[in-house]
Amino acid sequence: MDDIAGLDANGARRWDSRASEAYHRIRALIYDGSIPPDATLVEARLVRVLEMSRTPVREALHRMEAEGLLEALPRGGYAVVTLSSEDVNDLYQIRAVLEGLAAETAAARSTRVAIAQLEDLYDEMDVAVQRRDDETLIRLNRQFHRAVAAASGNRHLERMLDDIKGAFERFRTDAVADDERRRTAHAEHQALIEALKARDGARARRVAEEHVHHALSQGTRAADG
DSSP, X not given: OOXXXXXXXXXXXXXXXXXXXXXXXXXXXXHTTSXXXXXXXXXXHHHHHHTOOHHHHHHHHHHHHHTTSEEEOTTSSEEEOOOOHHHHHHHHHHHHHHHHHHHHXXXXXXXXXXXXXXXXXXXXXXXXXXXXXXXXHHHHHHHHHXXXXXXXXXXXXXXXXXXXXXXXXXXXXXXXXXXXXXXXXXXXXXXXXXXXXXXXXXXXXHHHHHHHHHHHHHHHHHHHO
């Protein structure tokens, strides 16, 4: 049987490669601050900035609206949805559960290659921690957590984690530049690797969940000033 128009064989929405590119590029501009929180996103302007046609940009904007990242404005254009402290707390709670599940599953499914990749990332983060190189540390931290999710072998879980972390990435980034959090997070990464190597799913879940809860506590303090 042919796929339903716009859906794949599993019923998931198919995205044109150009629309997907537009989506990720616009999202990156939002998350890195190039598009400030109070800016109005206008389709025509994004078409010029991205040097793309209207159709993929329009599809990307509609997708972001459906995901709750953007809201349509009455007079046209879109605004970035602002997260309240309650929203952030709720997202962290959900992320803790998903990160815990990913870690527990990875403890059973991860390969030697996957573990070696995590150890390499940990070593790179160690250098960044010593140098207080937050830009590099943020990038490596994202890679580390994506690698743990990938090691779970559950692509649906990977996608859910990627989406939920993206929703509050700007909020969390500002909270990274703190010596105490750098050291604590780094130690937690090492503890997670050790749990995965030991194939101890319960411990891996616990470490991953505590890691997220500690990030929430630190992020809340930073946001409060």
